[in-house]
Amino acid sequence: MPPKLKKTLWVDCELCGCSITANDKNTHVEFKCARDQVKCPYVEDGKLYTWLQRTGPLPEGPPKDAVMVHPSASLLLGAVIGAPLQLTRDGAPSMVKRMWPSKASAPAAVILPAAGLSEAWSNDNKMITVSVIQDQIPDASYITIKMLNHKTDTDICGILKEHFYNNFVSLGAVLTFYYFGKKLEIEVVNIKSEKRDNFNKTWFVLSEHTVWDMQNETVQKVKRKPIDLGGVGDILEEIQTFINISFDKSGLTANFQPTRGLLLYGHSGIGKTAICKYLIENLNCFHIEVNGPAIFSKYFGETESSMKSLFTKAVQNEPSIILVDEIETICPKRTSGSTEQERRVTSAFVSLLDGLHEDTSRVFVLATTQKPETIDPMLRRFGRLDKEIEVPVPDRIRRKEILYSLLKSLPNKVSAQELEAISDLAHGYVAADMVNLCTQASMKCIKRSSEVIEKEDLIAALTLVRPSAMRELLIEVPNVRWSDIGGQDDLKMKLRQAVEWPLKHGESFKRLGIKPPGGVLLYGPPGCSKTMIAKALATESGLNFLSIKGPELFSKWVGESERAVRDLFTKARQVAPSIIFFDEMDAIGGERGAGEAGVHERVLAQLLTELDGVVPLNSVTILAATNRPDRMDRALLRPGRLDRLIYVPLPDFETRLQIVELKLEKMSVSDDVNSHSLATRTDGFSGAELQALCHEAALRALERDLDCPAVTMEHFEHVLKDFMPRTPTSLLKVYETFALGQKSG
DSSP states (O other), X not given: OOOOOOGGGEEEOTTTOOEEEGGGHHHXXXXXXXXXXXTSOEEETTEEXXXXXXXXXXXXSSOTTEEEEOHHHHHHHTOOTTOEEEEEETTEEEEEEEEEEOTTSOTTOEEEEGGGOOGGGOOTTSOEEEEEOOXXXXXXXXXXXXXXXXXXXXXXXXXXXXXXXXXXXXXXXXXXXXXXXXXXEEEEEEEEOSOOTTSOSSEEEEEEEEEEEEOOHHHXXXXXXXXXXXXXXXXXXXXXXHHHHHHOOSGGGGGSOOOOEEEXXXXXXXXXXXXXXXXXXXXXXXXXXXXXXXXXXXXXXXXXXXXXXXXXXXXXXXXXXXXESSGGGTSBOOOTTOOHXXXXXXXXXXXXXXXXXXXXXXXXXXXXXXXXXXXOGGGSSTTXXXXXXXXXXXXXXXXXXXXXXXXXXXXXXXXXXXXXXXXXXXXXXXXXXXXXXXXXXXXXXXXXXXSSBOHHHHHHHHTTOOOGGGTTSOBOOOOOOGGGSOSOXXXXXXXXXXXXXXXXXXXXXXXXXXXXXXXXXXXXXXXXXXXXXXXXXXXXXXXXXXXXXXXXXXXXXXXXXXXXXXXXXXXXXXXXSEEEEEESGGGTSBOTTSSOOSHHHHHHHHHXXXXXXXXXXXXXXXXXXXXXXXXXXXXXXXTTSSOXXXXXXXXXXXXXXXXXXXXXXXXXXXXXXXXXXXXXXXXXXXHHHHHHHHHHHHHHHHHHOTTOOSBOHHHHHXXXXXXXXXXXXXXXXXXXXXXXXXXXX
């Protein structure tokens, strides 16, 4: 009980009935019992109307959240030591502090330390109201906060929990805390309590069991400006269906175990994290992000404890989503080099996932990764991350939708037809590349002092942005045109029919009910431009071109060569429409049984499986070149694989004439050089040998005179005396026999 006090400190007003201090009686009467005078405090109906006195740190003894009140005032209020006093002021959030008596102050003064006051409570010219809260105040089981005046990347919830232990808070209250010299103002944005009946509905006590959470600022920005995703509508719908089923505890879902974990995988920059955050925003539910580097600790057991507390928050705030970005950093595949901590954390994560089913919690786990095979296999089974969805590299239709959604927020003059044309050119572009494309186009637009993006800006940006989906492979971007290859018009048309038409006009093949060729084999003598023709085809068709030389696929490690073949075809499917060009195909597809069985036969078996296996080669064409088709395995040449065989012969007269003229156009030659004569006298020469002839003639001219202005016919004559074709007749007979064998076969 408060001590008995002298009545002379407080007197009752005969006019209005309120209690006033004896020293302020005359002033109170003079102002005709005015209720808005800061310097004239009074007590009425159990409330103290007075002013706030700010001071330095409180003396030792009172708790941190104490408010110093004179014993005489506490007696009038009916407040005992430690009683919750609510302090209110116009324009400032209310506070609840614990009453602590102090005879050192004036009878009506209310004293608080200045360090614990927010800016709104720093105004000394406003009256405050002090009253005792009569209801029982419940413990807060969960609290969410956000920073108002500073940003910090460090999670200081543990520090705040200890500092504000046993304090009173309400929704919207502002807490003040000094962190490394910075005055942090922290707003309470969410409070939950398990005790609601017969308790105060506004105020809560922070206890040792209260779970603290800091609101992510990036999430707030997303809420203010919702993101718009394009090209992934089917994926969003599928994931949202799983989440809704997991959150529904009624009906059919109550009788079976729904999916509570989903793994989203795909190439870097494909939009996995953006998809997850889009779902979180649209479902409007509580969410927690688990970040590998942030939760790992050097102290034993602290990492597992941090992870458990995050899952606890999610369960207490169900329905909720746990986003685990790059899950391979938390639960990597166990190897001989795995550390003890990695194994412990993986086991803890698996246990927490299983616990969601045991408690039937409405918590859904969304995990992302680039490579699912790098995750511990324990996670990839039913009951854990039991659903896996791939976000594919965008095809032409998806790229168009992504580009359309990006350009909606930018001023542009790009028509629907132009948008489709640009999408066709953006082979291998992932979502991040499309964002970069629009950024570069905007920069081009700014440089030419325009306020609207046009088609030319996007076309120029295409030359600057490299497709991410093709960075992992050796991609050759050839710059060879059909015009750079002399003659062979019939051969060029056959190639276009076999390669370009099926990929660019697939609907026509479907309409006629025919299947395009699975692959094309170019065979012929060395130096007849087989590789050059393949490059020209890639350039002219505008398709993705994956150039692989036979020996590149072989590795000394068992299984790595087969993996290289599998990864090659996987990447080609992702960046379709595409062409895989195998140069020197006989190095890979040599006939089996010709020598010792080993890696060669395993690679060939893998190649045969990819060419005509369970996974179809949609919009992927195989183009191969070889000098020795007779050494190729027969299984490669059957229909459905390399079923289109095109012979690239030694150039005839017309072809030789065009090759010579193309070469002479790039040289300085005199008027007496006769291209017709050179073509006539080079029967049996390959294209490479014709190029070598012109090269040697130029060197001959330089031997005689380094200042020679031009190559003359005399120089060609001198070279032709000793220059002989190098394609043996026996090799030509091999091609002849091979062609006859294919016809009879």
